[in-house]
Amino acid sequence: MKKPLLCLLVTLTYFCLGQLSAQSSAVDNLSCSLPCLNKNFNVRVVMTVDSSGREPLRTEEQVQAILREASTYFEPICVSLSNCDFHVIQDNYTYNSIDSEERRQEMKIVYSYPRRVTILFVNKVTSDDCGYSEYRGLFSHNNAHIFVALKCSEPPALQIAHHMGRLLGLKDTNADNASELVDGSNCATAGDCICDTPADPYRMTRDSITNEWKLVNNFEPTDYYEGCEFISELKDDNGDFFSPKTNNIMSPYLCKCSFTPMQFIRMADNIQSTRRLMY
DSSP: OOOOOOHHHHHHHHHHHSOOTTOOOOOGGGGOOOOOOOEEEEEEEEEEBBBTOOOOOOOOOHHHHHHHHHHHHHHHGGGEEEEEEEEEOOGGGGGGGGGHHHHHHHHHHHHHHTOOOOEEHHHOOOOOSSSSEEETTTGSSSOOOOEEEEESSSOOHHHHHHHHHHTTTTTTTTTTTTSSTTTTTTTSTTTOOOTSSSOOOEEEEEEEOOOOOOEOOOOGGGTTEETTEEEOOOBBBTTOOOOOOOBTTSSSSTOBBBHHHHHHHHOOOOOOHHOOOOO
């Protein structure tokens, strides 16, 4: 059942004005249900092969199971993914490892369909994160694609959920170089610009001389979290300790399991507003 219009407008007003802090419990107790879109993305799947037996890295049946699992993360807004085309690259096994931007662009151009979400399964994508996608790719004619890296610590279904979120207009929770304040006072304009995802300083640190934020050179994830507990003692510009949600699907942590209500609202709004109906 769709959310009543008045309730949706009131909720969005609070979200856009940033009047709810990043730590606010009100967001988790909204009396209104989320909108149910009843939308299914019929995705194109491109599968690479191994270099020895030239066998697909995953079978079509395995991919269908992966898509069903990925769809569970979007159930609160009635969005799902299914496979409408399964293409195996039999003639070029070198595509199973993407080691450059040029290689990624080449694969995207050759195998992606315009106006269609395309998921490309490879062994590895050389980057700091698992897989690859374009922020707000759903709004572009040729950028609604997801690279899934099978040799990654995160399972394929979670990678797809994370990168679908990015295609649908969600930023990573540690976006914008730790500029978001812990008290949430600038949550609508800093960080990931979503107010129920707490400020996240992952991969950032303070310069001991200038006291300015900078990227960590010798980055060690264990400096920031242990298990699924955030352990860093970094403070924001107000002197408040950071306490991000390590379980958020758009977080950089290996603890992903859910989106927040505001993230669902953002994705639902973008799906409904885009003219590029990639279903």
